Amino acid sequence: MSAIPPILEIQKLSAGYDRRRVVQELDLAIAPGEILLLLGHNGAGKTTLLSALFGLLAPSAGRVLYDGRDITARAPRNNVKNGIAFVPQGHAVFRRLTVHENLVLGGFTVTDKSEIARRIGQVEDLFPILRERRSQLAGTMSGGQQQMLAIGIALMLSPRLLILDEPSIGLAPNLVSAVMDSVQRVRASLGATILIVEQNIEKSLPIADRVMIMRTGRTVYCGPPDALTDRTVLVQYL
Amino acid sequence: MDLILQLLANGVSNGSQYALLGIGFGLIFGTTGIVHFAYGPVLAASAYVMWWLAASLGLPFPVALVLGVAFAGIAGVVAYLVLYEPLLARGSPSFVVLVASLGLFILVSNMMAVLFGTDAKTLSDISYGIYVLGDVVITGVQLVQIAVFVIIAVGLAIFLRTSAWGNAIRAVTDNVAMARIIGIDTRKVAIVVFALGSMISAIGAANILVRDGASTHIGFFAVFYAFISVVVGGVGSVWGAAIGGLLLGLVESAGMWKLPTEWQSTIAFMVLFVVMLWRPTGLLRGN
Numbered sequence: 168m169s170a171i172p173p174i175l176e177i178q179k180l181s182a183g184y185d186r187r188r189v190v191q192e193l194d195l196a197i198a199p200g201e202i203l204l205l206l207g208h209n210g211a212g213k214t215t216l217l218s219a220l221f222g223l224l225a226p227s228a229g230r231v232l233y234d235g236r237d238i239t240a241r242a243p244r245n246n247v248k249n250g251i252a253f254v255p256q257g258h259a260v261f262r263r264l265t266v267h268e269n270l271v272l273g274g275f276t277v278t279d280k281s282e283i284a285r286r287i288g289q290v291e292d293l294f295p296i297l298r299e300r301r302s303q304l305a306g307t308m309s310g311g312q313q314q315m316l317a318i319g320i321a322l323m324l325s326p327r328l329l330i331l332d333e334p335s336i337g338l339a340p341n342l343v344s345a346v347m348d349s350v351q352r353v354r355a356s357l358g359a360t361i362l363i364v365e366q367n368i369e370k371s372l373p374i375a376d377r378v379m380i381m382r383t384g385r386t387v388y389c390g391p392p393d394a395l396t397d398r399t400v401l402v403q404y405l
Numbered sequence: 406m407d408l409i410l411q412l413l414a415n416g417v418s419n420g421s422q423y424a425l426l427g428i429g430f431g432l433i434f435g436t437t438g439i440v441h442f443a444y445g446p447v448l449a450a451s452a453y454v455m456w457w458l459a460a461s462l463g464l465p466f467p468v469a470l471v472l473g474v475a476f477a478g479i480a481g482v483v484a485y486l487v488l489y490e491p492l493l494a495r496g497s498p499s500f501v502v503l504v505a506s507l508g509l510f511i512l513v514s515n516m517m518a519v520l521f522g523t524d525a526k527t528l529s530d531i532s533y534g535i536y537v538l539g540d541v542v543i544t545g546v547q548l549v550q551i552a553v554f555v556i557i558a559v560g561l562a563i564f565l566r567t568s569a570w571g572n573a574i575r576a577v578t579d580n581v582a583m584a585r586i587i588g589i590d591t592r593k594v595a596i597v598v599f600a601l602g603s604m605i606s607a608i609g610a611a612n613i614l615v616r617d618g619a620s621t622h623i624g625f626f627a628v629f630y631a632f633i634s635v636v637v638g639g640v641g642s643v644w645g646a647a648i649g650g651l652l653l654g655l656v657e658s659a660g661m662w663k664l665p666t667e668w669q670s671t672i673a674f675m676v677l678f679v680v681m682l683w684r685p686t687g688l689l690r691g692n
Contacts, residue, residue, distance in 0.1 A: 221586075223585075223586075243585050243586055243588065244585070244588040244589070244590055247586075247587065247588030248588065253586050255582070255583075255586060259580075259583050259586070260580075260583070261575075261576055261579040261580050261583060262579060262580070263579050263641075264575060264576070264579060268572070268575075271572065272572055272576050272584075272587060272589075273587055275569070275572070275573065275576070275587050275588055275589055276587075276588040320583075320587060324587075324588075
């Protein structure tokens with residue numbers, strides 16, 4: 168029986184800013200439906216890696232393959248059309264638009280209006296608070312609610328691959344749990360593959376199928392989360 | 406009381422023109438972040454084009470107007486593609502883009518002076534008449550200015566709220582990085598707003614052409630009042646630019662009651678300073 172081919176494969180990827188290489192010859196493969204947790208200190212290159220694979224930053228070397236096709240340095244809008252959604256750091260919402268308008272914009276590349284309405288319903292089922300706050304300006308919601316909306320916007324694309332960059336940053340502990348729950352629900356309801364960068368190890372480790380730890384642009388660990396539950400082991404890598 | 410009503414009518418009329426110019430300028434500024442000072446010479450050039458088509462070629466004024474509006478749209482897009490986009494692509498800081506915009510302003514203004522001379526080009530056979538409403542005397546041009554502003558403002562608001570392109574413009578205005586992430590082609594949006602904003606400026610140019618005639622300096626005053634309307638109303642808000650322009654017209658008109666007309670620009674700056682001190686992000690809390 169042949170192994171399931173990865174949905175995303177990164178081969179010897181290097182990326183950075185000006186002449187500084189932040190990500191160095193990194194290899195990675197993610198299986199369909201997997202939740203891969205990416206850990207590392209500030210400056211380890213996590214956000215740079217995500218930017219490079221989503222097309223926000225042109226890599227200096229290496230390749231990004233999605234479903235076996237080379238998408239290296241492709242514009243984000245092309246990646247979006249191929250089913251890749253990205254939730255960047257911070258509250259990635261349109262602050263001066265309503266929750267409903269934010270969700271409609273999330274489906275900007277979807278031309279069928281009835282499909283947009285169906286997906287809005289799906290997102291609101293997943294995050295009922297967004298249904299309650301439908302007419303509220305996004306910028307006036309709490310940090311946790313804005314994070315739910317940011318994920319909701321990404322889900323409007325019905326993504327096959329969802330990339331989340333520190334979705335719990337700046338949130339109260341109870342909200343972090345809620346965000347992690349929502350990530351699991353997204354996988355359960357949509358079957359999406361999820362690549363998540365997190366600083367909150369305690370809350371994110373239990374939802375991961377696999378963990379990758381980066382240090383100075385390179386992978387220092389890639390394997391099951393169970394091996395990292397012992398804090399002394401984890402500290403060796405971080 | 407009669408005088409107050411007359412000043413009010415003048416203020417609403419002039420304010421409508423400022424608001425119209427502010428909407429076009431604000432659409433470009435709010436969406437792309439580019440302070441497009443060459444908005445003024447594009448407006449002036451479209452006025453010359455309309456004058457040339459109507460006076461020299463003898464085309465009916467509505468035809469000249471449509472062609473002038475189309476010319477302005479193309480000129481605006483060319484300015485973006487030839488000047489601003491290459492600068493932004495090279496990572497030029499915003500002050501470099503600003504200086505380039507001023508350079509384009511001077512270049513186009515001087516070219517028009519060479520081509521058409523510095524005297525005003527008027528259309529003598531167009532008259533909208535003069536109307537007496539109670540104790541208020543109002544010209545047809547003033548009524549047209551108000552009507553055109555209302556039609557454009559409402560039309561633009563509907564476009565921005567209901568169309569896919571309108572939603573894309575609002576998204577880019579709010580958060581350009583997020584707009585890119587959800588798949589909006591931000592380059593196309595920039596091209597669309599440069600075209601739309603410039604076309605709106607040409608409609609304002611038609612008002613000026615009929616009222617005062619086309620001359621090289623109309624571009625300066627147009628961009629001056631448009632800029633102040635946008636900043637007073639709040640950058641990134643179409644309604645803000647409209648309210649800013651109307652307020653400017655009304656305050657200016659009230660000022661003209663006691664002050665000579667040379668103080669017109671000073672009053673505009675006074676409005677700007679007062680609003681900026683009171684609400685730095687503009688009346689409608691823009692970006």
